[in-house]
Amino acid sequence: MLESVLVANRGEIALRVIRACQELGVRAIAVFSDADRSAPHVLAADEAYRLGPAPASESYLRVDRILELARRSGAEAIHPGYGFLSERASFAEAVEAAGFVFVGPRSETIAAMGDKTEARRRMQEAGVPVVPGTVEPLVSGTDAVRIAEELGFPVVLKAAAGGGGKGMRVVRGKDEVERAFDAAAREASQAFGDGAIYVEKFLATPRHVEIQLLGDAAGQVVHLGERECSIQRRHQKLIEEAPSPAVDGELREAMGEAAVRAAEAVGYRGAGTVEFLLAGREFFFLEMNTRIQVEHPVTELVTGIDLVKWQIRIAGGERLDFGQADVTLRGHAIECRVTSEDPAHGFLPATGRVRSLLLPSGPGVRWDGGISTGVEIGLHYDPLLGKLIVHAEDRAGAVATMRRALRELRIEGVETCLPFHRRAMDDPDFQAGRFSIQFLEQRPDLLEGRLSSNARLAAALAAALLEHKRRDGFHPRTATGFREGSSLTAWQRSGWPWSNGG
Ligand code: MV4
Numbered sequence: 001m002l003e004s005v006l007v008a009n010r011g012e013i014a015l016r017v018i019r020a021c022q023e024l025g026v027r028a029i030a031v032f033s034d035a036d037r038s039a040p041h042v043l044a045a046d047e048a049y050r051l052g053p054a055p056a057s058e059s060y061l062r063v064d065r066i067l068e069l070a071r072r073s074g075a076e077a078i079h080p081g082y083g084f085l086s087e088r089a090s091f092a093e094a095v096e097a098a099g100f101v102f103v104g105p106r107s108e109t110i111a112a113m114g115d116k117t118e119a120r121r122r123m124q125e126a127g128v129p130v131v132p133g134t135v136e137p138l139v140s141g142t143d144a145v146r147i148a149e150e151l152g153f154p155v156v157l158k159a160a161a162g163g164g165g166k167g168m169r170v171v172r173g174k175d176e177v178e179r180a181f182d183a184a185a186r187e188a189s190q191a192f193g194d195g196a197i198y199v200e201k202f203l204a205t206p207r208h209v210e211i212q213l214l215g216d217a218a219g220q221v222v223h224l225g226e227r228e229c230s231i232q233r234r235h236q237k238l239i240e241e242a243p244s245p246a247v248d249g250e251l252r253e254a255m256g257e258a259a260v261r262a263a264e265a266v267g268y269r270g271a272g273t274v275e276f277l278l279a280g281r282e283f284f285f286l287e288m289n290t291r292i293q294v295e296h297p298v299t300e301l302v303t304g305i306d307l308v309k310w311q312i313r314i315a316g317g318e319r320l321d322f323g324q325a326d327v328t329l330r331g332h333a334i335e336c337r338v339t340s341e342d343p344a345h346g347f348l349p350a351t352g353r354v355r356s357l358l359l360p361s362g363p364g365v366r367w368d369g370g371i372s373t374g375v376e377i378g379l380h381y382d383p384l385l386g387k388l389i390v391h392a393e394d395r396a397g398a399v400a401t402m403r404r405a406l407r408e409l410r411i412e413g414v415e416t417c418l419p420f421h422r423r424a425m426d427d428p429d430f431q432a433g434r435f436s437i438q439f440l441e442q443r444p445d446l447l448e449g450r451l452s453s454n455a456r457l458a459a460a461l462a463a464a465l466l467e468h469k470r471r472d473g474f475h476p477r478t479a480t481g482f483r484e485g486s487s488l489t490a491w492q493r494s495g496w497p498w499s500n501g502g
Pocket of ligand 1: 168203
């Protein structure tokens with residue numbers, strides 16, 4: 001087992017890693033920006049070191065400073081969390097070169113999966129289905145037109161150095177291709193310093209379903225089933241769950257086997273995720289994420305396997321002590337990402353000081369948070385405040401538990417996206433598992449609490465019908481025996497019986 005781990009991150013994921021270290025008996029070392037000097041991850045760690053003068057948004061990206069603090073603290077390993085330096089192959093390489101253990105895959109694996117055309121090539125060779133399209137960058141606009149016509153419209157142009165939807169362009173007809181190609185190439189070279197573009201057939205309303213993997217240094221790889229991640233806004237996931245309502249045992253096995261082949265093809269070590277687009281029962285490789293992901297807890301709850309502890313054990317050279325046949329799924333888990341974004345104002349990032357924080361608890365509830373009362377929420381960092389995760393015997397039970405937990409959770413002092421989550425959990429389409437990656441674009445009523453034009457029309461019709469009936473002497477309240485003004489009994493008005501006399 002590793003003796004110590006420096007956590008090169010902040011917020012809820014830093015705290016999550018520190019917690020895993022402490023349960024494993026590993027010394028947990030935090031680093032912090034000046035803005036974070038009394039943040040929960042700093043208070044929870046065994047030791048904490050100041051990153052020092054730098055704009056707050058850059059502190060956690062200071063590779064040299066992080067390596068210096070690793071030396072000074074005598075850290076054996078560095079855990080990058082997610083975001084920040086987690087998927088920079090050059091960081092993994094620098095960590096290893098400085099004599100520390102990088103908690104994650106080999107830097108060559110990170111580099112190969114970061115190049116999206118190389119990833120597609122390697123996956124195709126490994127027999128993993130990829131979306132029809134090119135595995136080499138397009139050489140010119142005319143090349144793009146020719147290949148797009150062969151594929152058939154619509155197609156999507158993507159940046160080879162991109163990922164996560166950055167620099168993506170959907171093209172619906174031949175006359176748009178060259179302009180879109182030029183614009184995409186220009187944007188990609190500005191954003192990534194690499195203008196390489198490739199093309200895929202565009203799938204209109206697939207689901208985003210991803211497979212969690214663990215691989216050890218001895219080359220054993222297991223999958224831990226899927227997560228459904230289709231509920232997202234502008235490539236930011238908001239709700240994730242496991243298992244997916246669209247995946248049965250047979251499909252899970254097929255996707256899981258494909259993901260394991262993908263990992264074996266790159267000698268994968270540690271925790272990783274293979275993202276797929278799922279259309280009906282057809283699935284296509286999209287990207288491989290070489291880090292721990294925000295939504296990892298839903299997998300932990302349905303498998304009973306602690307992914308962060310396994311990252312640390314694997315980095316320390318331990319082998320997986322279970323095989324594929326030992327992985328079984330139990331019940332259903334849902335995660336709501338709680339962000340400081342205001343749904344009533346187009347998910348505008350909100351700021352403020354957390355004045356009070358009431359966390360939900362009780363059966364089936366987990367809170368992975370990175371905030372405490374008094375902390376200032378600014379605009380320097382990602383708006384994720386924490387994640388509310390629930391587990392129950394089945395999906396309907398998990399929705400019920402989440403609704404209850406969302407009622408209990410109170411965050412005052414900063415606007416959050418909680419109103420959105422409450423509406424989503426009440427929604428019949430969400431409850432039925434009827435959605436694709438387009439879901440929230442089609443549902444401004446859920447996203448912003450505003451009615452879509454269809455819903456407004458339906459509401460207006462219902463109101464007109466009700467008014468018409470009322471004129472005929474119909475009283476909707478009396479019909480259910482719930483008369484205005486008489487809904488409280490005498491003892492309810494005088495206080496609840498169990499609140500008197502202790
Ligand atoms: C696609 C696609 C449809 N067809 N590729 C967006 C993020 C990046 N990882 C890939 N993305 C997409 N690639 C083809 N060929 C639709 C998306 C996409 C998407 C994918 C996953 C989750 C949410 C999404 C939202 C919009 C578009």
